Amino acid sequence: MIDVNRVVFRLLLNGYPMSFLLDELTKTLDGEALIPFFQPIFSLLNRDFVAYEVFTYGLSNSPLHNPLVLFNTAERYNLSAKLEHISQKICFERFAALHVKKKLFINVNASLTSEASFKNSQLLRLLNDNGINPQAVVIELTELRSYVKLDVLQNAVNFYHGLGFEVALDDLGAGYSGLRRWTKLLPDYVKLDKHFIRGIDHDSVKQSFVRDIQAMASSLHFKLIVEGVETEGEFNTIEQLGVTLAQGYFFAKPSQNPLEESDKVFSNSQPVKSHPKKYLANVTTAAQIAKFIQPISAKTPVFEVLEIFQHHQLTMLPLVDNKIATGIIYQDRFLSKLFSSRYGLELYGKKTIRSFVTKTPQSIDQDTPLETVSQKLTANTDHESAFIVTQNGEYVGIATLLDLLEEITHLQIKNAKHANPLTLLPGSVPVNEQINQLLEQHIPFAIAYFDLDNFKPFNDVYGYSAGDTIIKVVAETLTSHVSEQEGIVGHIGGDDFIVVLICEDWRQRCQAILDDFAAQVPGYYKPEDVSAGGIYSENRQGGKCFFSLVSLSAGVVAPDATCGCRSHVDIADLASGAKKQAKALEGNSLFVNQRKVQHDHSV
Numbered sequence: 001m002i003d004v005n006r007v008v009f010r011l012l013l014n015g016y017p018m019s020f021l022l023d024e025l026t027k028t029l030d031g032e033a034l035i036p037f038f039q040p041i042f043s044l045l046n047r048d049f050v051a052y053e054v055f056t057y058g059l060s061n062s063p064l065h066n067p068l069v070l071f072n073t074a075e076r077y078n079l080s081a082k083l084e085h086i087s088q089k090i091c092f093e094r095f096a097a098l099h100v101k102k103k104l105f106i107n108v109n110a111s112l113t114s115e116a117s118f119k120n121s122q123l124l125r126l127l128n129d130n131g132i133n134p135q136a137v138v139i140e141l142t143e144l145r146s147y148v149k150l151d152v153l154q155n156a157v158n159f160y161h162g163l164g165f166e167v168a169l170d171d172l173g174a175g176y177s178g179l180r181r182w183t184k185l186l187p188d189y190v191k192l193d194k195h196f197i198r199g200i201d202h203d204s205v206k207q208s209f210v211r212d213i214q215a216m217a218s219s220l221h222f223k224l225i226v227e228g229v230e231t232e233g234e235f236n237t238i239e240q241l242g243v244t245l246a247q248g249y250f251f252a253k254p255s256q257n258p259l260e261e262s263d264k265v266f267s268n269s270q271p272v273k274s275h276p277k278k279y280l281a282n283v284t285t286a287a288q289i290a291k292f293i294q295p296i297s298a299k300t301p302v303f304e305v306l307e308i309f310q311h312h313q314l315t316m317l318p319l320v321d322n323k324i325a326t327g328i329i330y331q332d333r334f335l336s337k338l339f340s341s342r343y344g345l346e347l348y349g350k351k352t353i354r355s356f357v358t359k360t361p362q363s364i365d366q367d368t369p370l371e372t373v374s375q376k377l378t379a380n381t382d383h384e385s386a387f388i389v390t391q392n393g394e395y396v397g398i399a400t401l402l403d404l405l406e407e408i409t410h411l412q413i414k415n416a417k418h419a420n421p422l423t424l425l426p427g428s429v430p431v432n433e434q435i436n437q438l439l440e441q442h443i444p445f446a447i448a449y450f451d452l453d454n455f456k457p458f459n460d461v462y463g464y465s466a467g468d469t470i471i472k473v474v475a476e477t478l479t480s481h482v483s484e485q486e487g488i489v490g491h492i493g494g495d496d497f498i499v500v501l502i503c504e505d506w507r508q509r510c511q512a513i514l515d516d517f518a519a520q521v522p523g524y525y526k527p528e529d530v531s532a533g534g535i536y537s538e539n540r541q542g543g544k545c546f547f548s549l550v551s552l553s554a555g556v557v558a559p560d561a562t563c564g565c566r567s568h569v570d571i572a573d574l575a576s577g578a579k580k581q582a583k584a585l586e587g588n589s590l591f592v593n594q595r596k597v598q599h600d601h602s603v
Helices: 004-013 018-030 067-076 080-098 122-129 150-162 179-185 204-219 232-240 302-311 331-338 344-348 370-378 401-417 428-440 455-462 464-481 506-524 527-532 568-583
Strands: 034-043 048-058 103-109 137-142 166-172 189-192 223-226 316-321 324-330 363-365 386-391 394-400 446-453 487-493 496-501 534-538 544-548 551-557 589-593
Touching (some): 018 067, 018 080, 048 067, 067 080, 080 122, 103 166, 150 179, 302 344, 324 386, 331 344, 370 401, 428 487, 428 496, 428 568, 446 506, 446 568, 455 544, 464 487, 464 496, 464 506, 496 506, 506 551, 551 568, 568 589
Parallel strands (some): 103 137, 189 223, 363 386
Antiparallel strands (some): 034 048, 316 324, 446 551, 534 544
16 A cells, blocks of 8 residues: 655655755754644634644755655654654744634644653643643644554543543544544544545535534534635535534635634635525524533532532533533433442542543534534434533533423424415414514515416416415425525415525525526426417406416515615515516516615604
């Protein structure tokens, strides 16, 4: 099997003799002539940077400038440990000087962890010297030797977890990438090699693989970070697949002075599509079911935890340090373990409660809709009874599966009261409530009133069952183009539909709906009627008349117009007027009303 790193290493040497590289490495280490570069890790949920990975480069005029050449040369001459120590020293000093309030991912050679120099907690000394908390650092275990054994990696993971660090495996798909090792080592993060991301927007096999890996990561409480995101197509694809963390040149290249604000990343000629975290006002989120429980530190002695449970009516306790939740202690499990033997309290009493935690709890952002929360928890094979609710990754409370089930049941009953019996879409009451809340919160939105043309003749000729089918086709077409995070589709009666659109591309979506519907309609007519372009039926006066194929009219009220409305009543007036204008046009038609409502201020 070809060692790609070795091949690249030789290519990067550019004819330099090894003796020259040794001299250059010695000078570099003696003079600590290393430069840290930082590359951000982007959260697709928070739409912001949440961490930075630091890379160590040699000086720009040195043949050791490239990290691959630098670290391979050090390994060749048994200087890896010395390089690692100096690299960490410089990286931590620079990170502290930047005052960046994010996590730091730092690469550590897994095979060096067993060496004596790494057993004296030199990392902790470096962190203390620079005022950095271990919980702000993620140890990213790398390996220059592909034959590093599983037990060595396990010892490394245990060692750094014991010092209070989180651990990432770099990477899934190269080196020690086997899924078996992943599940055995139980890291906090796993990185997915850029091979699986390159061209993923045009590769269904890669898409299936990433979707499965992300689902597995969620179920095992690991955070998956995909590397090598370079194009807008790759970005959009991984977002659709449910990936939550990513890094790559699309966001930013490694830099000595890292970007701290993600909105500066996309200032080039092809910026990322804007996906602001907009949730409809009546969408219930995890925040609604979260309950704040005063957390304790993972360093709290077990006997103190026992006292807390004895004096407070609590069934669980969150472990939180530096605002980050690391575990949940359940009262029943805690007491069971503590008193499973007569010497349990003596055995565990003075130990920290961290020893009772076997797995990092599932964390859900507070703005996540309950439907999404349910999907994430369903994919979790552990079936824990509670999960952590966060804001920007920081602890805000705990929610239980029972809380989630009760709220979803309540919402289902409420929605069923006002749902259209044919399409099961919300009726006018919830749609009006939605409109009023959006107006109160000053959230811009467009309103589209969809109505079928020539529907009655179709119903008369083909029958009510066929008519119901066409109405269902409209409903399915609308919901396929408007997700729950982008709007609400309402069926307000008969063949009338109202769509609230909070997405910026509302006009394009409406046109796409019309085009989609127009393409489907011929399939519900007889071939001879399609050829004729319509059917004969009675008009309202009882006379025989020719009617074109069923079409869809969309009267749209633009955000500039809706923003001036006081309530859904104003909106309804504008939407009805726009629909009449649209129906006056031939075929599948779109009319956009940008006229603002005029209020009578004389009263």
